[in-house]
Amino acid sequence: MRELDLTLFRAINRGPDWLEPVMVFFSEGNKWLPVQIGLLAVFVFLLWKKGTRTPAILAMVAWPFANAACEWVKYGLQFPRPSAELADAIVRVNRLTSYGSASAHSATMMSIAVVFLFYNRPAGYVWLAVALLTGYSRVFVGVHYPYQVLFGWALGAFVAFVLVKTWQSIERIRRSQVQESASPAEDQ
Numbered sequence: 001m002r003e004l005d006l007t008l009f010r011a012i013n014r015g016p017d018w019l020e021p022v023m024v025f026f027s028e029g030n031k032w033l034p035v036q037i038g039l040l041a042v043f044v045f046l047l048w049k050k051g052t053r054t055p056a057i058l059a060m061v062a063w064p065f066a067n068a069a070c071e072w073v074k075y076g077l078q079f080p081r082p083s084a085e086l087a088d089a090i091v092r093v094n095r096l097t098s099y100g101s102a103s104a105h106s107a108t109m110m111s112i113a114v115v116f117l118f119y120n121r122p123a124g125y126v127w128l129a130v131a132l133l134t135g136y137s138r139v140f141v142g143v144h145y146p147y148q149v150l151f152g153w154a155l156g157a158f159v160a161f162v163l164v165k166t167w168q169s170i171e172r173i174r175r176s177q178v179q180e181s182a183s184p185a186e187d188q
Contacts, residue, residue: 001147005145005146005147006145008139008146009082009086009089009139009145009146010088012136012139012140012146013082013089013090013139013140013141013142014090015140019140020092020140022137023092023136023137023140023141024092024093024137024141025137026130026133026134026136026137027093027105027134027137027138027140027141027143028093028141030105030108043056043059043060046123051119051120052119052120052123054119054167055115055116055118055119055120055123058115058119058160058163058164058167059111059112059115059116059127061163062108062111062112062114062115062156062159062160062163063108063111063112065111065159065163066104066107066108066110066111066155066156066159066160067104067107067108069102069107069155069156069158069159070101070102070103070104070107070152070155071104073101073102073151073155074098074099074100074101074102076101077099077101077102078099078101079099079100079101079145079148080099080100081096081097081098081099081100081143081144081145081148082142082143082144082145083095083096083097083142083143084096084097089142090142091141091142091143092140092141092142093141093142093143096143100143100144100145100148101148101151102148102151102152102155103135103138103144103148103149103151103152103153104152105134105135105138105152106131106134106135106138106144106149106152106153106156107152107153107155107156107159108156109127109130109131109134109135109156110128110131110135110152110153110156110157110160111156111157111159111160111163112127112130112131112160113127113128113130113131113156113160114156114157114160114161114164115160115163115164118160118164119164131153131156135149135150135152135153136149
């Protein structure tokens with residue numbers, strides 16, 4: 001399995017140089033102030049747009065939970081990054097030497113995608129494309145192995161799934177309580 005992961009890493013990491021600006025954007029863009037402001041504007045817009053308030057709120061909750069889950073995994077499962085381990089890795093961003101057990105970038109974007117896939121499929125497909133490109137970019141720039149990206153995607157999807165199902169349970173309980181309080185009391 002390790003050989004397959006290394007082969008896939010090298011195939012993606014040695015991709016064409018003309019892809020570098022796009023891949024660096026998807027890999028590092030969330031650290032840039034203009035992108036952060038743009039993402040904030042998108043979520044503020046979604047909070048006010050009919051039909052996207054709930055997924056926007058849940059996505060804003062899922063993001064930090066997915067990131068925290070990755071940090072916990074990295075603390076417990078300390079697997080090295082290719083940028084720290086492979087001499088032949090092409091590193092197109094700052095060389096990271098911290099552990100990269102699960103890609104937090106991949107997890108956070110996948111958590112947003114899964115939330116939107118539950119509530120607003122068209123937006124979910126857009127976020128899914130962003131999540132897939134983000135994960136691919138992390139391998140392309142040399143800071144994660146493919147298995148670390150897959151682990152991040154799975155972790156992000158799991159966090160979002162648990163969050164959505166928890167929210168749906170809370171909504172069912174709330175609706176049943178509202179219905180009970182609205183129905184006339186029975187005479188005894």
